[in-house]
Amino acid sequence: MYARVGAAILAALAEVGEVSLFGLRALREALLPPYEFGEVIRHVYEIGWKSAPLIALSGFAIGIVLSMHTRASLERFGAEAMIPAGLAIALIRETGPLVTGLLVSGRVGAGIGAELGAMKVTEQIDALEASAVDSFKYLAVTRIIACIIAMPMLTLIMDFCGIVGGYLAESTISGMSWQLYFQRAFSLVEFNDFIPATMKTAVFGMIIGTIASYLGFSTTQGTEGVGRTSTRSVVLASMMIIVSNVVLVKLIFFLFPATG
Amino acid sequence: MTAENDVAIRLDGVSKAFGALKVLDNVTLDIKGGTAFCLLGRSGTGKSVTLKHIIGLLKPDSGHVLVHGKKIDELKRQELSEVRRSMGFLFQNAALFDSISVGENVAFPMRRHTDWDEAKIREVSKAKLADVGLEKDYDKMPGDLSGGMKKRAGLARAMALDPEILLVDEPSAGLDPITAGEIDDLLVELKKKGTTLVVVTHNIPSARHIGDELAMLHEGKLIAQGTAAELDRSEHELVRAFMRSEGAG
Numbered sequence: 284m285y286a287r288v289g290a291a292i293l294a295a296l297a298e299v300g301e302v303s304l305f306g307l308r309a310l311r312e313a314l315l316p317p318y319e320f321g322e323v324i325r326h327v328y329e330i331g332w333k334s335a336p337l338i339a340l341s342g343f344a345i346g347i348v349l350s351m352h353t354r355a356s357l358e359r360f361g362a363e364a365m366i367p368a369g370l371a372i373a374l375i376r377e378t379g380p381l382v383t384g385l386l387v388s389g390r391v392g393a394g395i396g397a398e399l400g401a402m403k404v405t406e407q408i409d410a411l412e413a414s415a416v417d418s419f420k421y422l423a424v425t426r427i428i429a430c431i432i433a434m435p436m437l438t439l440i441m442d443f444c445g446i447v448g449g450y451l452a453e454s455t456i457s458g459m460s461w462q463l464y465f466q467r468a469f470s471l472v473e474f475n476d477f478i479p480a481t482m483k484t485a486v487f488g489m490i491i492g493t494i495a496s497y498l499g500f501s502t503t504q505g506t507e508g509v510g511r512t513s514t515r516s517v518v519l520a521s522m523m524i525i526v527s528n529v530v531l532v533k534l535i536f537f538l539f540p541a542t543g
Numbered sequence: 544m545t546a547e548n549d550v551a552i553r554l555d556g557v558s559k560a561f562g563a564l565k566v567l568d569n570v571t572l573d574i575k576g577g578t579a580f581c582l583l584g585r586s587g588t589g590k591s592v593t594l595k596h597i598i599g600l601l602k603p604d605s606g607h608v609l610v611h612g613k614k615i616d617e618l619k620r621q622e623l624s625e626v627r628r629s630m631g632f633l634f635q636n637a638a639l640f641d642s643i644s645v646g647e648n649v650a651f652p653m654r655r656h657t658d659w660d661e662a663k664i665r666e667v668s669k670a671k672l673a674d675v676g677l678e679k680d681y682d683k684m685p686g687d688l689s690g691g692m693k694k695r696a697g698l699a700r701a702m703a704l705d706p707e708i709l710l711v712d713e714p715s716a717g718l719d720p721i722t723a724g725e726i727d728d729l730l731v732e733l734k735k736k737g738t739t740l741v742v743v744t745h746n747i748p749s750a751r752h753i754g755d756e757l758a759m760l761h762e763g764k765l766i767a768q769g770t771a772a773e774l775d776r777s778e779h780e781l782v783r784a785f786m787r788s789e790g791a792g
Contacts, residue, residue: 415627
């Protein structure tokens with residue numbers, strides 16, 4: 284039994300190592316010509332723009348719920364005036380980036396994994412290579428870069444819609460004006476709250492793109508394999524986002540002490 | 544042995560195994576430039592694997608593959624890309640890019656490797672599709688085509704840049720006899736224009752029509768090589784039986 288557990292742990296570590304090498308290779312290749320700008324832009328549109336409605340709607344709903352919870356907590360201390368600021372800080376520092384990461388890993392991670400997996404099992408990746416096209420660069424690097432670019436933008440959308448949702452909930456209950464709400468919301472938000480938390484989502488983008496592309500390129504066993512790749516892409520990317528978030532938050536506290 | 548200068552493709556003692564399964568076992572052969580070489584054999588004997596070695600999609604476990612004297616298995620990425628630009632590959636299942644139209648599939652190599660303007664790319668793509676009888680299907684998506692049509696579209700894409708070497712994996716599989724005959728004629732025309740053809744096929748009449756030289760793989764080994772007439776007289780019973788068959792596709 285120990286041997287089996289040990290073998291499973293070693294296999295998992297080996298896979299983490301392979302994914303890491305895959306990601307590092309992607310970063311290196313991204314810096315070397317030829318550059319696939321057209322494909323990157325196309326994927327930013329596919330990954331970013333097409334995810335925007337999902338992110339906006341989710342942000343809006345999360346804003347409403349956060350506002351209601353914040354009110355329930357702060358009301359006990361007679362600190363209702365702090366509701367906008369509390370909501371904005373919670374959303375911008377943590378909820379917005381993390382939820383955006385998880386939503387994108389579900390929508391985009393599954394999509395990339397399934398698309399590349401299907402291309403692998405139908406020999407389309409081989410056909411690209413046979414056409415003298417670097418399939419790794421054309422398919423994986425472009426998607427990883429697009430994820431890195433799209434994630435901070437989607438996080439901004441999530442944050443903005445969350446704050447708007449919070450305002451609607453708050454104005455419905457207390458009748459607070461939007462000028463006052465936004466003034467209070469941003470009264471405690473500083474550069475150190477906003478930039479590091481938003482930029483860490485670029486790392487989430489790297490994780491989503493790398494894991495989904497790696498699994499797509501490694502797909503075997505036909506359509507069953509494609510389904511498995513799609514599921515594993517979401518599970519592994521979501522898990523790695525949550526785990527890496529711990530490290531990133533610690534790193535942000537270290538680099539930007541004012542946020543701690 | 545073919546004269547050194549005439550050789551377009553050489554497999555020199557190539558062996559390849561996938562796990563415990565040995566697919567190619569010390570295969571050595573020369574293919575002359577401007578000729579058609581047909582590779583025969585039962586299913587699973589390593590024919591498609593041989594084609595993938597020639598274009599560098601697979602690397603031999605031992606031995607070398609040379610294309611125009613260059614060792615494919617030792618080339619760097621950029622050099623390999625340059626060699627691949629002189630080759631076209633029709634995959635067994637066509638392997639069309641399913642997210643773009645049939646016409647865009649054919650145009651893809653031109654967009655990547657030429658500086659032609661849009662009008663010329665479209666004109667040449669349509670001409671290539673016309674060569675395989677798909678001139679009206681430019682805007683269709685691959686998913687809307689039958690298996691045989693996909694195969695023809697794949698051939699049009701493989702011919703897009705007028706490659707010096709065309710690797711064709713079962714060109715007549717899934718085609719009706721008339722279309723299969725037309726594809727054979729097209730391949731013969733390409734050969735007359737100087738294209739080197741390597742054709743994997745089970746279709747013996749087709750191989751007789753296209754091939755200047757035929758070879759047969761069995762259990763990873765090359766058991767016969769020569770003209771159709773020479774294979775008809777092979778000492779190997781399996782080769783003679785294969786040559787007598789009319790197996791289509």
